[in-house]
Amino acid sequence: RIGSSDQLSPDFSSTMTGYQIIKGLTGKNSDAWHKSDNDISLFRTAEVYLNYAEAKAELGTLTQTDLDNTITKIRARVGMPALNLAAANANPDPYLEAAETGYPNVSGSNKGIILEIRRERTIELFDEGFRYDDLMRWKEGKAFEKQFKGMYVPALDPVKKFVILDLNGNGVSDAQDVCVYDGTTAPTAATYPELGSITVFLKLGENLSLANGVNGGDIIVHDINTKPRSWNENRDYLYPIPQDQITLYGGRIQQNPNW
Incomplete structure (x- = not known):
């Protein structure tokens, strides 16, 4: 944390996945709901770069120079190698193509680089309020039906009935x-x-759920097997128009499809 060298375990009252969000984290003196000395970025250069690169990729006019002037600058900031347009399109990442983990709707000659730009956007703009609008723009609403998973936890000892992380x-x-x-x-x-000086104890089934129970697995957030989520491709990309607004305009405004 800012102003401290203390190492802290994830706060499972704040994170449901085990991955503690540290973006925008302040010092301990700002641990209050009404206090923060952090600046808020309303519009920053990285967003401009990402918007520009995505637009040109979707239009089919993206060049290596465009990438070097946008995405590469974002990656260079943290020591990541530059993106290569030809290599990305020649070998699209299977993880980003897969229905379970990526964007199966992407196709065409620029498929590989579009997938890479989406990855960059997801990482760079994480926790800044862009994700929902991005999924709507990409027509990837079905992503909301997928199981949300957290960190991996090994199997519990069958005799002691616990595992140390x-x-x-x-x-x-x-x-x-x-x-x-x-x-x-x-x-x-x-x-x-x-157990040494461990102070954080999480009860299985109460404080967290695992994909395979006592046999371990990924942390499961909102189990879709017991509480499935449904996304209607023919309706849910648009919000319903309030009935009072339709009435107010004398029928000149029509309700969005299937609402």
């Missing part, structure tokens, strides 16, 4: 680590010395 990778159970357990009460270091 060594989140800082130092091989020692300390205050930065987390214990996931199954049962009515959390295990203690008095019974299991290997």
